[in-house]
Amino acid sequence: MSTLIPPAANSDLGWQIEHTYAQLPATLFAASRPVPVRDPHVSILNHRLAERLGLNLAGATPETLATLFAGNQLPSNFQPIAQAYAGHQFGGFTMLGDGRAILLCEHRTPAGDLVDIQLKGAGRTKFSRGGDGRAALGPMLREYVISEAMVALGIPTTQSLAVVTTGEPVYRQLVRKGAILVRVAASHIRVGTFQYVAATRDQASLQLLADYAIQRHYPEIANTPDKYREFLRAVIDRQASLIAKWQAVGFIHGVMNTDNMAISGETIDYGPCAFMNSYDPGTVFSSIDHAGRYAYGNQPQIAIWNLARFAETLLPLFATDSDQAIAIATEILRESPAVFERHWLAAMRRKLGLQTQEADDLELLQSLLDWMQQTGADYTNTWRDLSMGVMPTGENYSEPAFAELYAQWQERLSRETEPRAAIYAAMQSVNPAYIPRNHRVEEALTAAEESDDLLPLQRLLEVLQHPFDEVAASAPYREPPPESECNYQTFCGT
Known part of the structure; x- marks a missing residue:
């Protein structure tokens, strides 16, 4: 366990601290303080997010922020914990937990939202299972970049408040610079959190967790009849909406284990993630996904599989009779493919400029994707x-097949009531000019890691802040990678 960490001398940054998760049964977490690091320095700070959180970071020195966000010095009212959870990792069930992440506190924003403030890479915890509890600079900066891009693209996501270098090495395939990410999330409750409690067969704790998650993320159903059934339906709907947004921009999560599916409906845990270049449903970037389980085209089906595991955890809350509970879950899960298709079709119709619905829209869309x-x-x-x-x-575009497709699409647009100029403007608002091109991300991470040069990262972030606003100076960021870099792979970084 870590040594005692003194409280920060100047901690009045505007924190509005709560610790509601720590009021749940003790089996769900373990007290765990960050392990101090040798020489912390702020690598990057998210001022826009800090402002939304109501944090006044301008009055703090860089040294104060570095020691705070490294976990070396914490305000006295922080009660850091590591959360317990389980997960199906590539289909195999494992009891897990925060092996290198520590939840410092919950913070109430000026808008009234309750968010988690977590350190990722903060040292070993009760759940580390032999790991060093640390993180490398490159993967932490990757999470910062991709999560910021997702915000700008309008996709629900956890966010990164800061990345702090530790002044200490971490040992992976190579010796890497150590870093800590400060992550902000609606919560860190996962499908795997429910799996953990279900595995203990503690129904009282399961019900307390479900009630807590409902009150925190779905308060509108808290007082409805059959609220646990509605809870499952609500989580399915949010996940369907989220995955549809991923598919629409070509995002590939890379490791859709059940412990990486947040109950809130946010994208969480950016490990071997990347954005697709040439369209291919079989696209996989993760170096460890040899069978393509988490390929781009499989993401909706994997999400439904994960949600079936979630439904299994809720069975005791549906009915006391097991057969009846299974029947309830089965009925709800049978609806999920249609829910996913509805969200996906809606997203793709928007990309095509279609505000109305016709039976042949799916065929037109599939023909376009086949051509791609x-x-x-x-x-x-x-x-x-x-x-x-x-x-x-x-x-x-010079091929006859595209000309035919284009003509079919134009004929379909002729039945829309909006003027063409408005249709194209709407399309430009959902079809980005800029995504985090994998080669650009790697270029920025390499400069930061190997040369302490953050300028490429800052330039990339500036472009990604406005993905739908095309400007001539940013044209290089639209370019796909050279042919020599098309066999791109990503790594988990743990």
């Missing part, structure tokens, strides 16, 4: 090109 796959067209750029109001030009 057959020609190796860039997913992001194709959608953006279609949004510009003129027939795109270029090698792929």
Whole structure:
């Protein structure tokens, strides 16, 4: 366990501290203080997020912020804990927990939202299972960049408040610079959290956890009849909406284990994630996903599989009779594929500029996706090109098959009531010009890790803050990677 850490001398940054999760049964967490680091320095600080949180960081020195966000000195009213959870990792069930993350506190924002403030890479905990509890700079900066991009794209996500270097090495395949990420989340309750409690067969704790999650994330159903059934339906709906948004921008999470599915409906745990370039449903970037379990095209089905595991944990709350409880869960789960398709079709219709619904829309959409796959067209750029109001030009677009597709789409648009200018403007608001291109992300991370040069990272973040606003100076950030970099792989970083 870590040594005692003195409270911060100047901790009045505007914290509005609560510790509601720590009021749940003690089996759900363990007191765990961050392990002090040798020489903390703030690498990057999210001022926009700090302002939304109501934190006054301007009055604090860099040294104060570094020692705070490294966990070396904490305000006296923080009660740090590591959370327990389980998870199906690539299909295999394991009892887990925060092995390198520590929840410092919950903070009430000026808007009234309750959010978790967590340190990732803060040292060993009760749940570390032999790991060192640390994190490397590159993966922590990756999470910062991708989560900021997701915010700008309008996709629910955890966010990064800061990345702090530790002045200590971490040992992975290579010796890496150590770092700690300050993560902000609606909560860190996962499908795996419910799996952990269900595995203990403690029904009283399961009900307390469910009631807590409902009150925190779905208060509108807290007083409804059959609230646990409605809880499952609500989580399914949020996950369906989230995955549809991932699919719409070509985002691949890379490790959709049940412990990486947040009950709140936020994207969480950016490990081997990346954005697709050429359209291919079988696209996998993760170096450990050899069978393609978490490929782009599999993400909706994997989400439904994860939600079935969630439903299993809730069975004792549906009915006292097990057969009746299973029947209830089965009925709700049978609805989930249709829920996912509804959210996906809605997202894809918006990308096509369609506000009305026709039976043949799916066929038109699938024909376009098939054309993209057959020609190796860039997913992001194709959608953006279609949004510009003129027939795109270029090698792929010169094929007769595309001309036929384009004509079919234009004929479909003719039955929309909105003026074409409004349709194309709406398309440009959902089809980004800029995503975190994998080669650009790696370029920025390499400069930061190897040369302490954060300028490429800052430039990338500036572009990603406005993904739908195309400007000439940012044109290079639209370019797909060179052919030599098309076999890109990502790594978990743990």
